[in-house]
Amino acid sequence: MKLCASFLLLLCFYSVFSQTVxxxxxxxxxxxxxxxxxxxxxxxxxxxxxxxxxxxxxxxxxxxxxxxxxxxxxxxxxxxxxxxxxxVKSCFIKAQQLARTNESSIQNAGIDRHFNREKGVNLTMDLCPSHRQLDRIVFDSTYNYFQGKEENIPIGISVSGKWMQQHPEDLEWLKYLSKSGKWNIIWINHSYNHFMNNEPLTENFLLSKGTDLNTEILQNEQLMIEKGITPSVFFRFPGLVSDKAILEKVLHYGLIPIGADAWLAKGQRPVNGSIVLIHGNGNEESGVKDWINLLKYNIRNIQLGHWILYDLNQSLQCNTR
The missing domain is CATH 2.30.30 (SH3 type barrels.)
Known part of the structure; x- marks a missing residue:
């Protein structure tokens, strides 16, 4: 009851705040x-x-x-x-250079490799436009498995502008989780419109004719700030689709494209250090189930502290300062 009341108070606060920015x-x-x-x-x-x-x-x-x-x-x-x-010696520039290594790939360009030194995974969730509600079970289940083992559980959430506009209550709930100190949310730019059509990949998503990157990138960032969240330096291509030219443009906005080597709903199996991708927008039930099953499979290692969750900030840090 206290948790519910606290959330309602924060919801009122954020609603007033978002109207004044x-x-x-x-x-x-x-x-x-x-x-x-x-x-x-x-x-x-x-x-x-x-x-x-x-x-x-x-x-x-x-x-x-x-x-x-x-x-x-x-x-x-x-x-x-x-x-x-x-x-030139910073981790930021090194990460941008790493993102260029597979820049010609039509899918999953950017940083998509796992980080071998890690015992666990980097969990990321995409929130593409959807009429369905947020899969809150992902957060509840993950928290239950890691409660007492990890504080401030990390997750990268790739959020689209249309999703934020369609789901204000879900967004406030996520902000509440972040403010509570139980979750460390890295907010990833996932474009404003997340346009998708029935054309081949070379003419789809951000590669569609008439795409305005200023709208897709900057308008989404502006909306995130107006909604009370700070964008990270990461960008995830809608559908993980891009080409060399658009990847380079994204880099010139000062962003780091992030792919995934373990899109669970596609049957890709994670290994230690993987960037795991699930969709939490209600449209990917199989990916959500696969994540919960992955937690169950690793329950013993989680309890022993041998399988943990990393955030992308940690994974990409380097020792060049």
Missing amino acids: QIEDYRPEFSNIRTYNHEWLGLRTFKQNGMVKYMAVDPYSFKTAIISTNEISSLNKLDYAKVNAEF
Whole structure:
């Protein structure tokens, strides 16, 4: 009862907050930002309720943040070439380079490989547009298995703009989980419209004629911020479909494309370090069941701490600072 009451109070708070946030002039702008004892790579600039703010990423930990001008001690604008030069040794640039290794693949381009050093998996969930409700059983079941074993359980949620617009209550519930400290949600850009047609893959999803990347990427980020969530530096292609040209464009937005080597509903079996993909939008019952069965199969290792969940920030960190 207390948990329900707490959620209702937070829901009211977030509803009021989301109505008061006004974002204007949201655009890409690279910069080297210094705050107190910290260096950031600025990715976006915008005005929120009339105040200039920046979305930036720590180029070593991949943590993103919204930074106000009064927090900044110095700021130098950069172009994409200078970003690569000034941050050449950073984990961010190394991850962008890794994403290029399979850039010509029509499906699953970007970082799709498992991380051999890990004993466990990187769980990611896609929320494509859907009229069905969120599969909350994924969160309830996962929490039950890892309760007492992992705090702040990590998950990467790839969220589309249309899903956020269609499912405000589910989004507030996810924000509540994140605020509760029980879940560490990394919010991944999954495009605004997530357009899909009946054409071949080479003419489908973001490869469809007339696709406007500014809308698909920037409008989705802006909506995420307006809804009270901070976008990560990661991007997942709708349908995992792309080509070399569009992958390069996404990289030039300062994003890191993320694929998956274990899309459970397609029968792909995860190994230690895999990037696991399930859809939690109510349209992929088999993937949800496969995830729960995977938890059951690994219950002993989970109890012993030999099979854990990683987040993408941890998996891509490097020792070059």
